[in-house]
Amino acid sequence: MYIGVDLGGTNIAVGLVDEAGKIIKSASTPTNAPRSAEEIAKDIAGLCKSISEEAEAENLGKIEGIGVGVPGPVDEKLASVYVCVNLGWDEVNLKAILEEMTGYPVFIDNDANLAALAELEVGAFKGAQNAILFTLGTGVGGGVVTDGHIYRGSHGLGTELGHLYMGENFYDCNCGKNGCLETFASATAIIKHAEKLIIDKVYPESELNRLYNQHGLNAKAIFDCAKDGDALAVIAVERYTKYLAAGIGNMINLLDPDVIALGGGVAYAGEYLMNKINEKLPYFTLMKDKVSTELKFAATGNDAGVIGAGMLAKTEL
């Protein structure tokens, strides 16, 4: 048995995860960020203690260790968080703090890596040697599997799929650069693009324009309008899927994986999104007739963080 902790900017989710990657029990508490690492770690340790006591009382098996996913880069020793803007942290050895507080072996990793690990252990990457996860949410994140394990780079700073340069864009990324994939292929990106089209008075009679004036836009509304043929929304979705296909094509040309999976909120656009990408993808791949990378949706959904964190402890112990 393992404890998986998904430390997010909003909530701390903790789960008891078995060898097969199944969540047996779970608990959560608000993060109340920004707070110091010690304060947040105290809450994490408290949740871990309740879960381990319950597990013991119900004879569910010995807890071997704790895995923790954080929304920022972690060093290659799976110990120190380099920086975490959402939590207000800089250089925090969360492994040391939590091992001291809990008495269990603790391993820390970036949440996107753990989402990929969850797919590898129980989801879309089962049996794959090489695989790539794109998480399409507020930003674009990702995890990479090479040779059957999570690839983290030489200093734990790798697989920042959202910050690949893809050409000039009309607004800059939060990271300070212009041209990041995240500014073309995140939920934020499609909203900003649709808003720009509305401000530029492209199709002022469109349904999307009406929704914008009524209560603002979100990615789901844009995809829903596009599915209904709304001309403005279709422009936004066409550009979105062009760049996402280019980003996926880059990963095929570069890493030639068995499988690429799409997760995150935008992935709920479902088959409509997948069809648009599949239309555009051959243009961006070099060996159009030889490549057999499978493109599918991620399978672990909202549980990815906790499952992946549990599986991190399993993998590292």
Next chain:
Amino acid sequence: MYIGVDLGGTNIAVGLVDEAGKIIKSASTPTNAPRSAEEIAKDIAGLCKSISEEAEAENLGKIEGIGVGVPGPVDEKLASVYVCVNLGWDEVNLKAILEEMTGYPVFIDNDANLAALAELEVGAFKGAQNAILFTLGTGVGGGVVTDGHIYRGSHGLGTELGHLYMGENFYDCNCGKNGCLETFASATAIIKHAEKLIIDKVYPESELNRLYNQHGLNAKAIFDCAKDGDALAVIAVERYTKYLAAGIGNMINLLDPDVIALGGGVAYAGEYLMNKINEKLPYFTLMKDKVSTELKFAATGNDAGVIGAGMLAKTEL
């Protein structure tokens, strides 16, 4: 002892390579492409026979096997060439043909992978766990080292660094796509861009303009003129190094390697090129103050192909 074969579009170079990756003897013959795989394989086998007979006569040690680099993608079994435009080949099991002709175990790989393997065994990547080679020539090629070995992808089609999408360009790539890194960062790319500037009458009094009218352009002339401050050449070099820095930054953000090396003809622009890239690189890397990827020049030069091919046989046997 191994035999390394560098099968290029122009020449077939063959070398006797020792355990340490040193070329002990070498020989070559023109490729005379396009020709059938059988005809070219006969020439390769002939050169291998002469070299092995010399090695035997001089008591240089037993030849264990043959490695062959080809200018095209090779399947993950290191046996079949998928396609090779320069040679006019499609789906050729060169391993089977050469094993039949020579009696030795034979392994085939893409020449860019073997250039990276040469760097890993005897050059800029010695001791590295994760490393990336950019070869900056007529096109842009590359090889990737992960976890201390050459990364080839699930079907042998990976690490096509030259075909990463980098935004719109004013001309299309040979692969049919617009926006490939190769169309921004190859020798061909900087020549085409400088020619465009000349045709657009930007700085018509420039030295580069004079050279163009006299005998046409090459990448070396453009870099030489830029070093001398020629305004037209400086524009071309600035754009070239912006996109090359973006491409290198993408690989740092994605694979966070220990080292990135630059090889190929354009790399001879030397420290001037390196300084321009180092100026621009921090803009494109996400973790500017944390990343410690080393950027350097490739070390094996023109021998990379033969050394890498010899080391392929060593690695695979």
